[in-house]
Amino acid sequence: MATDGREGKKANVDPRLLELLACPLTKGPLTWDPERGELISRVARLAYPVRDGIPIMLPSEARAIPFEEGLPPPRLSGPS
Known part of the structure; x- marks a missing residue:
């Protein structure tokens, strides 16, 4: 389970924002x-964190996704 690191709450992103x-x-x-709890750029192989429901869209904050790890399956809509 992805958490925001504070109170154990699951991170979420508004589906409209994701679009x-x-x-x-x-x-x-x-x-x-x-x-x-990350936004994935499949082309750049970067995972941008989401903290307190706010996407951190800084490349310096993104996690590189190694080829060995693979990419999660695409999900076009936001969280349910």
């Missing part, structure tokens, strides 16, 4: 990974 966001490096779409 508007793009990877700041590739300008491509992002997908939501509910297990880790």
Whole structure:
């Protein structure tokens, strides 16, 4: 379960916001990974954290996704 690191709350992203966001490096779409609470840029292989429901869209804050880890399956809509 992905948490925001404070009170153990599960991170969430508003589905409408997800439709508007793009990877700041590739300008491509992002997908939501509910297990880790991250926004995934499949092209850049970066995972942007979501803290307190706010996406942190800074490449310096993003986690690189190693090829060995693979990518989560695409999810076009936000969290349910």
